[in-house]
Amino acid sequence: MPPRARARRYDPAKTRAAVTAQLQHVQDAVRELDEERLGAPTRVGGRSVRELIAHLPAAADEDDVLVTRCVELVVHSDDLAAATGLAVAYDRQALATAVRSLADGLAAKAPGGSVELRIPPFAVVQCVEGPRHTRGTPPNVVETDPLTWVRLATGRIGWAEALEAGEVTASGERADLAAHLPVLAGSCGDTASRQV
Structure with missing residues (x-):
């Protein structure tokens, strides 16, 4: 049996800052969308861009919830970019948190x-x-x-x-x-x- 991996810890202040920064990037990108692009399909279960935006997190205050929200925000930022062609910026810490969380998820699975x-x-x-x-x-x-x-x-x-x-x-x-x-x-x- 392999040794048990130590659970990764996430700095709440860094994660909170990452979520805030990533949310700002998405909000900046969304302001550029017209009605046609808001109605465009996405790769997420037949949702339109407008429906995708409605599912993006607005805020959170618990550490685990923040990590989850950070993952969602990065994933849906990429979905938004794929659906609209917008160049959505990625906050480095937000991307790092999403990548690490999903990698840890694979190690657990x-x-x-x-x-x-x-x-x-x-x-x-x-x-x-x-x-x-x-x-x-x-x-x-x-x-x-x-x-x-x-x-x-x-x-x-x-x-x-x-x-x-x-x-x-x-x-x-x-x-x-x-x-x-x-x-x-x-x-x-x-x-x-x-x-x-």
Whole structure:
């Protein structure tokens, strides 16, 4: 049995600042939308851009809720950019929080130490049952960029699609994460409707 991983802690002040900054980026982007773009479809369960915006968080005050809201905000910022072509900026801490939280989610969903998932510059986690790697270069490595990881972890893109597009590299016989993805199913953020 692999050693139990230490739970990652999130600095509440940094996370709160990240959520506030990411929310501001989205609000700035949304101000540019006209009626046609507000009615455009998104990749989230047939929702329009207007419906997507209504599900973005407005505020929160509990630490765990803030991390969840930060993940939702980053995911839906990417959904908004994909649906409208807007260049939505990403607060570095907000993106880091989302990436780390989703990476930790994979490690919890597929515990083990046979695969090393690298998402530079924000996270490295060990996951998937099998022989544990202890020294040198791991035999099973998956590496991707932060936004591709967010998309994979939330089902916005599939494993095979990301591999084919060269957005993820996987080496080693256990490095196929398809069976463990997405980490979060559904639309990510089906909470009470709020206006941004």
